[in-house]
Amino acid sequence: MHLSENEGIEGRSFVVTGGLGTVGSALCLELARRGARQVRSLHLPSASPSEPSPLHSSLRQAGVILIHGDVTKKKDVDKALRGAHCVFHLASFGESGKDTLQAGRVHDTNITGTCNVLDSCREFGIRRLVYLSSYNVVFGGKEILNGNEASPYYPIDSNPDPFGRSKCIAEQLVLKTNGLPAKSKNGAHLYTCAVRPALVYGPGEKHLLRLVSLAKLGLLYYKIGDENVKTDWVYVENLVLALLLASMGLLDDIPGREGQPVAAGQAYFINDGSPVNTFEFIVNPLLRSLDYGVPKLRMDLKQALIMSRVCWFVYMLLFPWLGKKWLPQPFILPPEAYKLGVRHYFSILKAREELGYIPLVSPRDGVNATVSYFQEKKRRELDGPTIYAWLFVMLGILAIFCAAFLPPIGPLYFNYWIHIFVFRSVSVIRLVFVLAVVLHVGEGMYAYYLARKVDPENSKGWFWQTTALGFTSLQCLLKRARSKNE
Incomplete structure (x- = not known):
């Protein structure tokens, strides 16, 4: 034809x-x-x-x-x-x-x-x-x-x-x-x-x-x-x-x-x-x-x-x-x-x-x-770590919170005593949790500041993701910043 x-x-x-x-x-x-x-x-x-x-x-x-x-x-x-x-x-x-x-x-x-x-x-x-x-x-x-x-x-x-x-x-x-x-x-x-x-x-x-x-x-x-x-x-x-x-x-x-x-x-x-x-x-x-x-x-x-x-x-x-x-x-x-x-x-x-x-x-x-x-x-688009990083960080934060503020009953019993064995006291566990939260929020704020320069359209997303995941998310943003400057 x-x-x-x-x-x-x-x-x-x-x-x-x-x-x-x-x-x-x-x-x-x-x-x-x-x-x-x-x-x-x-x-x-x-x-x-x-x-x-x-x-x-x-x-x-x-x-x-x-x-x-x-x-x-x-x-x-x-x-x-x-x-x-x-x-x-x-x-x-x-x-x-x-x-x-x-x-x-x-x-x-x-x-x-x-x-x-x-x-x-x-x-x-x-x-x-x-x-x-x-x-x-x-x-x-x-x-x-x-x-x-x-x-x-x-x-x-x-x-x-x-x-x-x-x-x-x-x-x-x-x-x-x-x-x-x-x-x-x-x-x-x-x-x-x-x-x-x-x-x-x-x-x-x-x-x-x-x-x-x-x-x-x-x-x-x-x-x-x-x-x-x-x-x-x-x-x-x-x-x-x-x-x-x-x-x-x-x-x-x-x-x-x-x-x-x-x-x-x-x-x-x-x-x-x-x-x-x-x-x-x-x-x-x-x-x-x-x-x-x-x-x-x-x-x-x-x-x-x-x-x-x-x-x-x-x-x-x-x-x-x-x-x-x-x-x-x-x-x-x-x-x-x-x-x-x-x-x-x-x-x-x-x-x-x-x-x-x-x-x-x-x-x-x-x-x-x-x-x-x-x-x-x-x-x-917003990039991020693998699902394993998500699970590790989110479950880790949850485990520390449960050990610090919830009574050790049922399935929380072993979680509580593992944290006591590592940190020796409830006061130290609570201090570790507070420090972890402060560190994550600080990393989230830095991620927002950096994203405004290298990825302004997703700056809010980078803030919330890094606040939740900490350095595992911030690492992805730093990598993007380096590639943009090259």
């Missing part, structure tokens, strides 16, 4: 569901850059904080219309899609972490939401729908080497997670809707296709944010699988390119193919073109650049699955609180263990031949851009 880079984009109206995600926002900006007449983003109100983020600002500056709504509500979908020429359906839920465990919401968003989008497209006579699918429609934990679009759908009842099952159902609904006439009887037909991306990396990608958070806390110890385990990754800009090419492949007025779009009813695997080992490719370089410890121990797939199933069980017991921000993300879940520990990669030959897809950003450049983003993000 040989078309101009703006074919089917200039002067047209587009809707991107899930337009505030990493891929969705990049797609909205690229559509605006290529001359789209109008670009609308449909996203949940929770994705739009009261204070505009840089993401909101950049989208608004590009002229993107931000629409609050939920794809599970037909009226919201109708509001967003009315009058559009092409729809990119990216909105989904449950790809990783705690979200994976909320099966009801996963199916509601990914299946019901997709049905609503399909119905609205036919009601309004929209001609093109590009669906962002997933490798999970064919991969469920069994090895696949250089697979292609002929690979069968993974059996729904055997898929290890709700997300994979829901995406499998939704993709088949999308592809089976291809070619159906509009309900308005205006002669238009809806043409659909599905893009199946590999693991996505790039600035702000949420899976990498979770990984960096674990490393920051000192909880990322293990590599899963051996160095021969390889899988595909795709840089966000390469995926955006594939989505745009897929939309062009649905045009039904191409000379020589009138009424027969090349991509109609088709699915395409999209990646950077070369399988890699996840830890060597992205995890280790990213963590080293942030000065966090890289995982050194190795865990085989069987051990990883045992740990992931324990995590699954524990978090299912906490199901009522899965949506709460205070509940941390699980270390690993079974679908993630399979993705990291089982070789699976696919050919992009079909996308290359039918859509003209060739990755524009090399893996090296993609990793460098990702690393630069996270380095800058770390410089803007």
Whole structure:
């Protein structure tokens, strides 16, 4: 397929569901850059904080219309899609972490939401729908080497997670809707296709944010699988390119193919073109650049699955609180263990031949851009010690307080006598506690003074964190000050 880079984009109206995600926002900006007449983003109100983020600002500056709504509500979908020429359906839920465990919401968003989008497209006579699918429609934990679009759908009842099952159902609904006439009887037909991306990396990608958070806390110890385990990754800009090419492949007025779009009813695997080992490719370089410890121990797939199933069980017991921000993300879940520990990669030959897809950003450049983003993000945010420092300091202060001021009864009995053995008297224990509090407050005040010079936006955060953790926090701030002066 040989078309101009703006074919089917200039002067047209587009809707991107899930337009505030990493891929969705990049797609909205690229559509605006290529001359789209109008670009609308449909996203949940929770994705739009009261204070505009840089993401909101950049989208608004590009002229993107931000629409609050939920794809599970037909009226919201109708509001967003009315009058559009092409729809990119990216909105989904449950790809990783705690979200994976909320099966009801996963199916509601990914299946019901997709049905609503399909119905609205036919009601309004929209001609093109590009669906962002997933490798999970064919991969469920069994090895696949250089697979292609002929690979069968993974059996729904055997898929290890709700997300994979829901995406499998939704993709088949999308592809089976291809070619159906509009309900308005205006002669238009809806043409659909599905893009199946590999693991996505790039600035702000949420899976990498979770990984960096674990490393920051000192909880990322293990590599899963051996160095021969390889899988595909795709840089966000390469995926955006594939989505745009897929939309062009649905045009039904191409000379020589009138009424027969090349991509109609088709699915395409999209990646950077070369399988890699996840830890060597992205995890280790990213963590080293942030000065966090890289995982050194190795865990085989069987051990990883045992740990992931324990995590699954524990978090299912906490199901009522899965949506709460205070509940941390699980270390690993079974679908993630399979993705990291089982070789699976696919050919992009079909996308290359039918859509003209060739990755524009090399893996090296993609990793460098990702690393630069996270380095800058770390410089803007409050840094801190590992979770072990938090536990050591907070439990230590609590133990001294209990020994100094609470009666030695029950579980406090042994704590009291240990402190008496060390400090010899209650008066000395109380003096030590008071001195520790004074020292921490003094360190917090110094941290505030220093942060006003080297990190003014987070000066209050540095004060409170250093007051709580003392020198373990102050050490991080001193390190930042030294790096800024170098």
